[in-house]
Amino acid sequence: MLTDSYEIASAVDSDLPFTTRVELKETNNEIRERASWIFIQMAKVSCGKRLLISEDIVKDLAVLFDDSIEKIRSNAYEAMLYLSEQREGCEGVVNAGTLEILVDKLISEKTERILVLTLRLIQQLLGVEQGQVRALNTPIISRVKKLCESVSSELRRLSCELLAAIGFAYPGKKRVIEQGCVGALAELLFDSISEVRASALLALACLTIEKTAKVELIEGQYLERIALMLDDESLQIRLNAIQLIANVAEHPLAKLEFQNSLDRLRELLENDAEIIKRFADRAINVITWRP
DSSP states (O other): OOOSHHHHHHHHTSSHHHHHHHHTTOSOHHHHHHHHHHHHHHTTSHHHHHHHHHTTHHHHHHHGGGOSSHHHHHHHHHHHHHHTSSHHHHHHHHHTTHHHHHHHHHHHOOOHHHHHHHHHHHHHHTTSHHHHHHHTTTTHHHHHHHHTTOSOHHHHHHHHHHHHHHTTSTTHHHHHHHTTHHHHHHHGGGOSSHHHHHHHHHHHHHHTTSHHHHHHHHHTTOHHHHHHGGGOSOHHHHHHHHHHHHHHTTSHHHHHHGGGGHHHHHHHHHHSOHHHHHHHHHHHHHHHOOO
């Protein structure tokens, strides 16, 4: 049942969505789990996405974020992730008030696997304009910042990525800086997990368009650590470090500090991947520029 797109589309056009909607409120755990699974399948096809939004079934699925059964909570998140893959579905999920609920789940949800889904879904919802606007009317930044301290490397990584998404544009960029996230992200440059370091660098590269963020890294004495990451074996870390250096080196004090990195940047310009060469050239130009 519901194993291919034709079967799912036929089910969407039947009474199944409406009988299944009722089953989401059943006290029987197995019935609720089956019902939530059915909506995962429907959220995979365009006609199913439209129905879940137009009939407000998305709101019934959001109620399952509080379900006592982990598998049912997981199913609700998975359905929402499929539903918000495309702009129309993403806007529908945001307009249903889901984002505000998810921000609260960053505190109340205690299961790591579900928290991972929460962060993934929030990031997906930030892809539409109203997602950013509504997120900034919640305590999202302080709660994500707290998750940067998680014992879970996956949660640390996703938290960095979410701060990068919030801080990509204004006014989110200034809000993230104002709430003390630059220092929290800079500390993750020392993380033992490569993917966390890469995500922290990316977030900092987004924020250091602002002079305030550059100054925080300079005064926090993080420039040496950033320069050392040019030697990292990970291409992504080298790339993100170069982009961060190019931003921060616009400040006179950082320009002076990064003079020591010019030889390494020139080596990368000669011998690394094409994308690294392109950004290394820009960083060299910023460091060596004189008025």
